[in-house]
Amino acid sequence: MSIGRRTKSRLSGAQWHVSSYSGGNNECVEIACNLPRHVPVRDTKNPSGPVITFTHEAWKAFLTHLA
Template identity: 45%
Template sequence: MSVDLSGAHWFKSSRSGGKEDCLEAAFLPGDMVGIRDSKNPTGPALIFDAADWDAFIASI
């Protein structure tokens, strides 16, 4: 799956405390969600569709 992340608005949880070892998330067009390592913002991102994101959240 190829998703253009150039315009994504990445954010961290308000509970992260601003530390660098966090995940960042972005809500993407087409009901997709991206997750990336905040220490490597130009690195790879995991992309979930809505159903997979819901299952991921439910499992954690």
């Protein structure tokens, strides 16, 4: 997992979409799965705010845990 301002430069090609795991009660996150090395996650209400990035493997493990 990575947090920080340096991450923003690596996100220029990110294609963001609302996670299907969001409950629809205005507590949503957006993810971008199109980047080769990371899956960035951000708050839908604050798209210019902080971003947390995960490796694809860590993101898959997280989704597996939710299932």
